[in-house]
Amino acid sequence: MFVCFASTGYSQVKTRILFILDASNSMNERWGKQTRIQAAKDLLAKTVDGLKGTPNLEIALRAYGHQTPIKPGQEDCNDTKLEVPFGPDNFDRVKYRIKSIQAKGTTPIARSLEAAAGDFPDSNTRNVIILITDGLEACDNDPCVIAKKLKDKGVNVTPFVIGLGLDLSYLEKFRCIGHYKDAENVNAFEHALKSIVEKVLVNTSVQINLNDSNGDPTETDVTMFLYEAGTTNLRYTFTHTINRAGNPDTLAIDPDLKYDLIVNTLPKVEKKNITIQRNTHNVIEVDAPQGFIRLRYVNAAKPYQINARITLPEDPLTLNVQTIGSRDKYIVGTYQVEVLTLPRMYVTVNVAQSSVSDINIKAPGFMKYNATGGITGQLFAENENGIWEWVCNLEDNVSSGEVRLQPGSYRMVYRIKDMKSASYTMEKDFRINSNSTTSIRL
Numbered sequence: 001m002f003v004c005f006a007s008t009g010y011s012q013v014k015t016r017i018l019f020i021l022d023a024s025n026s027m028n029e030r031w032g033k034q035t036r037i038q039a040a041k042d043l044l045a046k047t048v049d050g051l052k053g054t055p056n057l058e059i060a061l062r063a064y065g066h067q068t069p070i071k072p073g074q075e076d077c078n079d080t081k082l083e084v085p086f087g088p089d090n091f092d093r094v095k096y097r098i099k100s101i102q103a104k105g106t107t108p109i110a111r112s113l114e115a116a117a118g119d120f121p122d123s124n125t126r127n128v129i130i131l132i133t134d135g136l137e138a139c140d141n142d143p144c145v146i147a148k149k150l151k152d153k154g155v156n157v158t159p160f161v162i163g164l165g166l167d168l169s170y171l172e173k174f175r176c177i178g179h180y181k182d183a184e185n186v187n188a189f190e191h192a193l194k195s196i197v198e199k200v201l202v203n204t205s206v207q208i209n210l211n212d213s214n215g216d217p218t219e220t221d222v223t224m225f226l227y228e229a230g231t232t233n234l235r236y237t238f239t240h241t242i243n244r245a246g247n248p249d250t251l252a253i254d255p256d257l258k259y260d261l262i263v264n265t266l267p268k269v270e271k272k273n274i275t276i277q278r279n280t281h282n283v284i285e286v287d288a289p290q291g292f293i294r295l296r297y298v299n300a301a302k303p304y305q306i307n308a309r310i311t312l313p314e315d316p317l318t319l320n321v322q323t324i325g326s327r328d329k330y331i332v333g334t335y336q337v338e339v340l341t342l343p344r345m346y347v348t349v350n351v352a353q354s355s356v357s358d359i360n361i362k363a364p365g366f367m368k369y370n371a372t373g374g375i376t377g378q379l380f381a382e383n384e385n386g387i388w389e390w391v392c393n394l395e396d397n398v399s400s401g402e403v404r405l406q407p408g409s410y411r412m413v414y415r416i417k418d419m420k421s422a423s424y425t426m427e428k429d430f431r432i433n434s435n436s437t438t439s440i441r442l
Contacts, residue, residue: 015057016058017058019060020064020133022164023065023104024138025104044098045095057201059094061083065080067105068104070104077106077111082119086121108138109131110137113143132164134164160180162193181195204255208284219289229273235259236251253276271284271286293328295323295339295358296358296359299435301363304324304404309340324361331351335349335351342405365432367437369401374396376396378392382408388411406432407434408431412427414428426442
């Protein structure tokens, strides 16, 4: 079910929302399992139903393209009508009228906007238009000109446009009218309509700037949690988005609460006890400069699946596990990387703003061994100082096996398991090269 808006605290200033519904012939086109007009009517009716009981709110309904069927070479550009005027407790009237509208005619957006200015009883309230359309102006007026005229006359109307299945280049043409959102499918339409109505009712907006090292809000595409301050009560979840205007997207958040913000970067960034100012646009500044760690083979003949463990220098807990061949994003700073090769590789890496820090790894090779009986033994690698360091234990009491190793010099120390004297200890030195197999007979 659609959200019930009446349960949330909103501004005491009276708000009037005029819904303008496109009922032109193009709205009869299929949109998933429904036509566009049916999807628009269903969700708009649910929205109106959820608004019932919201204090200090009045709504009205205007439609266009629903009275005169379109004919070749003939369009009724005056086909726009205020179906239900503003008034107290008219939600059911609006809902039932929405359900009876049929899509028939043309698309007189400009004339509908011009007429809509007279639909509002006065300018002493917050007057908002929500236009739901799937097309561009089809008549002789320019919606941008009308929008400018309304502004020049001091008509206090805030328009929102939801484009149903529109080409995104078309949506840009609505920028001159007001705020716009694209809805490429029914789920996106439901989300856009809900978001706009919440924004209108709360009359408070929030922008979360994830700032880079230069203090510019360029970081994005990360999940954000907003908890009621000092609790584990999660109130909002957003994927941070840079909108089509190149700015962090505007969010509608209840201003009656204080919040703890968690930005789920690696590692996460937190901001506590945030206050939202009512009836204004709030900007929350968060330092979240990020760069990348990339692990890659320099000479692999085929993909080898090896993981690496990423930690902070002051914290031994695993921050992330990356597969060689992958690239992940991290907050700018210093990290410890343990590459789970044999032998292990340990690298300290510095992540800088918007740059990629590469960890280059030589492709492994393989050691195969065969013995006359089960053995017990261990593998050692010669380090750069000529010291033999433990690599791994061999599987106990088996006569053959295979181990994937990094290129280098190795020594196997072993004895036949059944020989119960240390004097039977044997050694076997060998070398491993990338992408090749070294076979040893014991």
